[in-house]
Amino acid sequence: MVKDKYDPREIEAKWQKIWEKKDVFRAKDTSKNPKFYVLVEFPYPSGSGLHVGHCRSYTALDIVARKRRMEGQNVLFPMGWDAFGLPTENYAIKTGIHPAEATKENTEAFKNQMRSLGLSFDWSREINTTDPEYYKWTQWIFIQLFKKGLAYKAKMPINWCSSCKIGLANEEVVSGNCERCGSKVERKEKEQWMLKITDYADRLLKDLNLVDYPERVKLSQEEWIGRSYGAEIIFKIHESNLSVPVFTTRPDTLFGCTYIVLAPEHPLIEKLKDKISNYNQVAKYIERSKKKMEKERLAEDKEKTGIELLGVKATNPANNRKIPIFVSDYVLSQYGTGAVMAVPVHDSRDFVFARKYNLPMIEVIQHGRRERRRKLDFSGGGFKSAYEGEGFLVNSGKFSGMVSEEAKKRIVEWLKVRVSGSEKVSYKLRDWIFSRQRYWGEPIPMVFCEKCGWQPVPEEDLPVKLPEVKSYQPTEEGESPLAKKEEWVKTKCPVCRGSARRETDVMPNWAGSDWYYIRYADPSNEKKLADSKKISYWLPVDWYNGGMEHTTLHLLYSRFIYKFLWDIGAVPKETGPEPYRKRTSHGMILGQGGTKMSKSKGNVINPNDVIKDFGADTLRVYEMFMGPFEQAIPWDTKGVKGVRRFLEKVWGLKEKPFAENENKETERIILKTSKKVSEDIELLKFNTAVSSLMILANKLDSQKEISLAHLARFLIILFPFAPHISEELWLLAGFKGMCSEQEWPESKDQEEDKISITIQVNGKARDRLETGPGLSEKKAVEVAKEKERIKKYLQGKKIKKVVFVKNKVINFVV
RNA sequence: GCCGAGGUGGCGAAAUUGGCAAACGCACAGGUUUCAAAAACCUGCGAGAGUAAUCUCUUGAGGGUUCAAGUCCCUCCCUCGGCACCA
Numbered sequence: 051m052v053k054d055k056y057d058p059r060e061i062e063a064k065w066q067k068i069w070e071k072k073d074v075f076r077a078k079d080t081s082k083n084p085k086f087y088v089l090v091e092f093p094y095p096s097g098s099g100l101h102v103g104h105c106r107s108y109t110a111l112d113i114v115a116r117k118r119r120m121e122g123q124n125v126l127f128p129m130g131w132d133a134f135g136l137p138t139e140n141y142a143i144k145t146g147i148h149p150a151e152a153t154k155e156n157t158e159a160f161k162n163q164m165r166s167l168g169l170s171f172d173w174s175r176e177i178n179t180t181d182p183e184y185y186k187w188t189q190w191i192f193i194q195l196f197k198k199g200l201a202y203k204a205k206m207p208i209n210w211c212s213s214c215k216i217g218l219a220n221e222e223v224v225s226g227n228c229e230r231c232g233s234k235v236e237r238k239e240k241e242q243w244m245l246k247i248t249d250y251a252d253r254l255l256k257d258l259n260l261v262d263y264p265e266r267v268k269l270s271q272e273e274w275i276g277r278s279y280g281a282e283i284i285f286k287i288h289e290s291n292l293s294v295p296v297f298t299t300r301p302d303t304l305f306g307c308t309y310i311v312l313a314p315e316h317p318l319i320e321k322l323k324d325k326i327s328n329y330n331q332v333a334k335y336i337e338r339s340k341k342k343m344e345k346e347r348l349a350e351d352k353e354k355t356g357i358e359l360l361g362v363k364a365t366n367p368a369n370n371r372k373i374p375i376f377v378s379d380y381v382l383s384q385y386g387t388g389a390v391m392a393v394p395v396h397d398s399r400d401f402v403f404a405r406k407y408n409l410p411m412i413e414v415i416q417h418g419r420r421e422r423r424r425k426l427d428f429s430g431g432g433f434k435s436a437y438e439g440e441g442f443l444v445n446s447g448k449f450s451g452m453v454s455e456e457a458k459k460r461i462v463e464w465l466k467v468r469v470s471g472s473e474k475v476s477y478k479l480r481d482w483i484f485s486r487q488r489y490w491g492e493p494i495p496m497v498f499c500e501k502c503g504w505q506p507v508p509e510e511d512l513p514v515k516l517p518e519v520k521s522y523q524p525t526e527e528g529e530s531p532l533a534k535k536e537e538w539v540k541t542k543c544p545v546c547r548g549s550a551r552r553e554t555d556v557m558p559n560w561a562g563s564d565w566y567y568i569r570y571a572d573p574s575n576e577k578k579l580a581d582s583k584k585i586s587y588w589l590p591v592d593w594y595n596g597g598m599e600h601t602t603l604h605l606l607y608s609r610f611i612y613k614f615l616w617d618i619g620a621v622p623k624e625t626g627p628e629p630y631r632k633r634t635s636h637g638m639i640l641g642q643g644g645t646k647m648s649k650s651k652g653n654v655i656n657p658n659d660v661i662k663d664f665g666a667d668t669l670r671v672y673e674m675f676m677g678p679f680e681q682a683i684p685w686d687t688k689g690v691k692g693v694r695r696f697l698e699k700v701w702g703l704k705e706k707p708f709a710e711n712e713n714k715e716t717e718r719i720i721l722k723t724s725k726k727v728s729e730d731i732e733l734l735k736f737n738t739a740v741s742s743l744m745i746l747a748n749k750l751d752s753q754k755e756i757s758l759a760h761l762a763r764f765l766i767i768l769f770p771f772a773p774h775i776s777e778e779l780w781l782l783a784g785f786k787g788m789c790s791e792q793e794w795p796e797s798k799d800q801e802e803d804k805i806s807i808t809i810q811v812n813g814k815a816r817d818r819l820e821t822g823p824g825l826s827e828k829k830a831v832e833v834a835k836e837k838e839r840i841k842k843y844l845q846g847k848k849i850k851k852v853v854f855v856k857n858k859v860i861n862f863v864v
Numbered sequence: 865g866c867c868g869a870g871g872u873g874g875c876g877a878a879a880u881u882g883g884c885a886a887a888c889g890c891a892c893a894g895g896u897u898u899c900a901a902a903a904a905c906c907u908g909c910g911a912g913a914g915u916a917a918u919c920u921c922u923u924g925a926g927g928g929u930u931c932a933a934g935u936c937c938c939u940c941c942c943u944c945g946g947c948a949c950c951a
Contacts, residue, residue, distance in 0.1 A: 265868090266867090266868055266869070266946090269867070269868070270867090270868080270946070270947085273867070273868095273946085273947065274947090276950065278950075278951090280951085296951080297950095297951070298951060299950095299951065300951075311951095354949080379949095380949050380951095381949080381951080382949075382950065382951090384950090385950045385951080386950075386951070390951045391951080392951085393951090397951065398865090398949090399949050399951075400951080402949095476950075476951090477950090478950050598945080598946090601946095602946085602947095675876090675888085675889070676876065676877095676889095677876055677877065678877080680869095681869090681870090682944085682945085683876070683877095684875095684876080686875080686876070686890070688875095688889095688890055688891070689875095689876070689889065689890055691890085692888095692889050692890055693889080695889095695904095696888095696889085698904095726880095737876090737877075737878085737888085737889095738877095738878070738887090738888085740888080740889090741877090741878075741887070741888035741889075742887095742888080743888095744888055744889075745887080745888070748888090806884095808883060808884055809884095810883080810884090810931080810932070812931080812932090813883090813930090813931060813932040814884095814932090815883080815884040815932095816884090817884095818884075850931090851931065852931090853931045853932075855883070858883055859883045859884095859931095859932080861883085861931050861932065862931090863931050863932095
């Protein structure tokens, strides 16, 4: 072999071309081999190019994909572009460049970067959410939702910047202020399209049992759905035939309820208008709190405010006492019934409020243990704090003495009989605001007709293409820029053919990513979102990796849309109710020094530069080696150099003379490493896989000569991590075919022919005993006792006990 | 406040799940090479004592279980992420 320098630039480009030409990464829609669908989140193609964080996730799953292909599986590893979104639109507002043009440029740059990393995507299935042929189906899904009553229009508050005169997405609100101008963001009511995800709350929760997600991901989904079981209790309004239901998880504390509180938006207030003697003040209070940002209202440290509705009272159904009614913005209108029963002694929020307004407090739950009870007793005329735990009931009529758990059931039963309450389940999850008053998104395919109301665009007219506009700026009133395009807005009603107007709102960023993994199964289908046979072959996704930042919303939304498509038969029944079998997530890559990478800090690492200076294989291996995959980790350029040194060493192996015989010791290490690498890849423990590859390389490098069989086996297991150098060395060594076509080694447990037993005295390791496996206790102890170093410790002492663990340890207790 | 993850050398981290703590890599020091430097290679590298063999100590703090604890149990401290008036 010829002595030459390791030049990744040349060999990497070469192999990337060869792989592409031979089309080795194409997934086949039918195969005798088992299918394996591995998915990474498709990126938003921003102007700043691929981030080293993308490389981490993509390389990791690329390794999995390459390994599975070598194991003979039919692997689908697709890539596409989630290209609708604000940054591109803002760029268009600033520069006048059409978002589609910017998107095209950006996706090309991203694609080139991915190619130069040697990622084994099947580019024949590339998709783009901004492609009309793609968003045709995103719109189709919306229409199906509408037809099933799961999409509806409602007045909802939006974030409104009165200085920019623009509706803001939640992401654009930074601690209550507008991201661009810094002025305070207000709430403004606007008609919005909503999706009824709450109808799916129970299934989204229950079906978490069917999938393999990390526990913390499941927990955050559960948390987000926020199911709680309790009761709805009806409070009658005194001297009227009106009543107000409240939701509580603690019906056992009903006797301690001394007032009720309504959210400012509660409709009852309007109905009681004539009876409320201080209505003017109440109206003022409501006006003020409506203007506040929701986030502001929720801030805990903020003092609770409220106002009593004078002239009206409610009746506590437990004891028929007349109790006051308050309005306060500490009660959320969207949760439960928008009204709560206040039990000051057993709820800290009610406690704070009651103390401020001097409202009566009745203790109804006492803790079981005496020492706790003393603390809760009156001291100096008031309670010190609320007791929120369970216990046994006091001051609760015939329920006194019962424990909370039983009282919850009994009190609800009792209320049921008197038609003043029943069991009820409540969710934190709210319906999904699906409208954006923006340009760069999928137009919502709906038409409004004065006569026929909201009508979906006929399916044969899809896609509703985004029209060209002069300015991408929203209107003065906060409408989408599309609203200015009168000739586009004006249309015919699909039902009565009369004149009608198009919806000008567009869909949120999430819309395109809710179902993209289905489209990969059949990306150019013109008749359906994807062919049923292809869906049922490829789906569910076997392994989905993405960022922790998407584990609540994207995951929840896409699970919802998938379930819906499954319900209406767009996804065949046999595919099952969940889109992703297994989910994992990668940690962030931080800047050198441990802070977040950002342009303003100037610590952004550009993968292009790393590839140019060190090579793609080095970048890949470094990112896998830098630390545990699921953990955030700072970049370290010196570490990159270390990995490059490792690959130089590997490159140097071809200089070694070939050995006729195989080194026994090396043989053992190769078997061990193959097994370790196989296992580690599946467990995402890439850092230790690389480390064991380094150990093996060091071993091979330390030998004077190297056997060809050993070199081949090393290259095969190195291949998924550093595919270019592996292919090149495979070729240079004169092996048959390509490295990528080789079979992955089966991981076998090898019979250890050498075992070393730790010898301890009083639990402290003092020596080792090198021996074969299966040494008996008697024999082992005999030999161990005779060891010089052990003798020293045993001398003049009495052996009290000997602990023997086969093939592992002998411990003398003296 | 609640939930989650974590705390091991100068740094990123390993530790077959209870059996020689610090593998692998970085940084650092010394050496080889060189007119010199870089690169490369070799050696050393948790702390303390000793010329040395070797010994003692060491996994956020304190207690416990065990022949044996980084790993299991209890109490506490700190860091980072998420949620946050959800009744």
